[in-house]
Amino acid sequence: MKHSLVRDTIVETASNLFYQKGYNLTGINEIIREAGVAKATLYSHFKSKEDLCLAYLEFKNTTFLKEIKSFTSKAPKGKKQVLALFDFLKSFFKDKDFNGCWCINTISEIPKDNEKIRKEIKKEKYQLITFIEELVASNFPKLTKKKIPTLAKKIYLLYESAIAESHLHQDPWAIDSAKELCDLILPK
Amino acid sequence: MKHSLVRDTIVETASNLFYQKGYNLTGINEIIREAGVAKATLYSHFKSKEDLCLAYLEFKNTTFLKEIKSFTSKAPKGKKQVLALFDFLKSFFKDKDFNGCWCINTISEIPKDNEKIRKEIKKEKYQLITFIEELVASNFPKLTKKKIPTLAKKIYLLYESAIAESHLHQDPWAIDSAKELCDLILPK
DNA sequence: ATTAATGAACAGACAGGTCTGTCTTTATTT
DNA sequence: AAATAAAGACAGACCTGTCTGTTCATTAAT
Structure with a gap:
């Protein structure tokens, strides 16, 4: 197999396992077995x-941003396009592999002083806020212009609680509730 | 030491370690060493x-509910008393031992099919919603009467994102932002 | 064109450490 | 004397990361 393809296979396999089982509960041996790749x-x-x-x-993150951008761009312009954030989340929630937010999950698993990973996660969340x-x-x-960042941060908070709480309760009510609240704060 | 006191010591020590370092990264040996207790x-x-x-x-959960009830009860009646939820969170955030929400952290660490722990966490969150x-x-x-549960759930979502996001970003802006949003949705 | 060399991946043993949970032995307390 | 707790050895499983040696395809040199 080609060098870069091997890398991709490893990343994809590891991603699926890390996301499904958690970082600490996934062993390297399991990853190589699944990926059909030698340890070395x-x-x-x-x-x-x-x-x-x-x-x-x-x-x-790359996959996610691409998908959410594509999804929202297909919604009608205006309020609906912003609210489509939550429609996207709902379809994501319905996916059988849904397991909440990988950033939140990972933060909970690594030592507090792991700056490398924390930094990456913060960066990714800021990319979402920017979007x-x-x-x-x-x-x-x-x-x-002045009001945009404040409003975006609030929508971001609603998005984040919707994903975390639908995951925790294994029920989409949080997504609906957050969407309603978002609808309320968007200019008419 | 008295039987029930030993139990309390173990629980408190384990709680501090689990909360600070995470469940999987805390070993039984560390707990007994810290608690000054034998493994048996x-x-x-x-x-x-x-x-x-x-x-x-x-x-x-017990400690938390007691504290948040006590804190909010001291705030002036009306809107302010509800908003005091976020003031409580802020002081919690400032604590040097703050490490986000133990429920969210734990959910991220256990296997998906651990129903016992998931059930306990859901129960605790419903206690918060009830409060x-x-x-x-x-x-x-x-x-x-009809409007109360809907409103409470929304405040709950704001509370949850405030705790998770202040933790993730290591910055209290999420708490302020969530409080503002809460202020907005409370009847005047 | 044939051979040699290089790079990449495979297979899996291995080191050295961690983990949970059990068990035995010794000490303390009541 | 009986019960309880301490100390820690131990089993058995698992972990990450290293290392040796093999296979195979592609490239370079004759």
Whole structure:
């Protein structure tokens, strides 16, 4: 198999396992078995399990941002396009592999002083906030520049609680509730 | 030491360690060392680490509910008393031992099919929702009975994202933002 | 064109450490 | 004297990461 393809296979396999079972409960041996790859091969691509964790976070984030951008762009312009954030989440929730937010899950699993991973996670969340700002700005052009970041942060909070709580309660009520609340705070 | 006191010591020590370092990264040996207790003693009180985890969740929850009820009851009646939820969270955030929500952290660490722990966590969250309902009902007596649960759930979502996001970003902006949003949705 | 060399991946043993949970032995307390 | 707890050895499983040696495909050199 080609060098870069092997890497991709490892990242995808590890991502699925990390996301489903958690980082600490997934062993390297399980990853290589599943990926059909030798241990030395894995360690030639990643110098440690932590390195693989970073690749996992990046992979998930890239895929996620692409999907959510594509999904919302298909919704009608205006309020509905912003609210589509929650429709996206709902379809994500319905997926049999849904297991909440990988960032939150990972933060709970790593030692407090692991700055590398924490930094990556914060970066990813800021990318989401930035996307929401763009979404709000493009759908509410009358909104003053100053108000956009504040509003986007609030929508972000609603999004985050919707994903965490639908996961915790294994029920989508949190998504509906957050969407309602979002509807309330968007300019009419 | 007295039998029940030994149990309390173990639970408190385990709770601190589980909360600070995470469930999977805290070993039984570390708990007994810290608690000054023999391993056989621990296993005479708890049949497994999972059992100890349940005791940890219960302990944290009991303490937490007591404190948040006491804190909010001291705030002036009306809107302010409900908003005091977020002031409580802020002081909690400032604590050097703050490490987010133990329920969310634990959910991320255990296998998906651990129904015992999941059930306990859901129960605890419903206790929080119930408390918020009571808080809302007693501070907004004009509110119809039907509207209370819906409103309480929304406040709950704001509370949950405030705790999770202040933890993730290691910054209290999420608490302020959630409080503002809560202020907005409370009847004037 | 044939051979040699290089790079990549495979297979899996191994080291050295961790984990949970059990068990025995010794000490303390009541 | 009986019960309780301490101390810690131990079993057995699992973990990450290293290392040796083999296979195979592609490239370079003759």
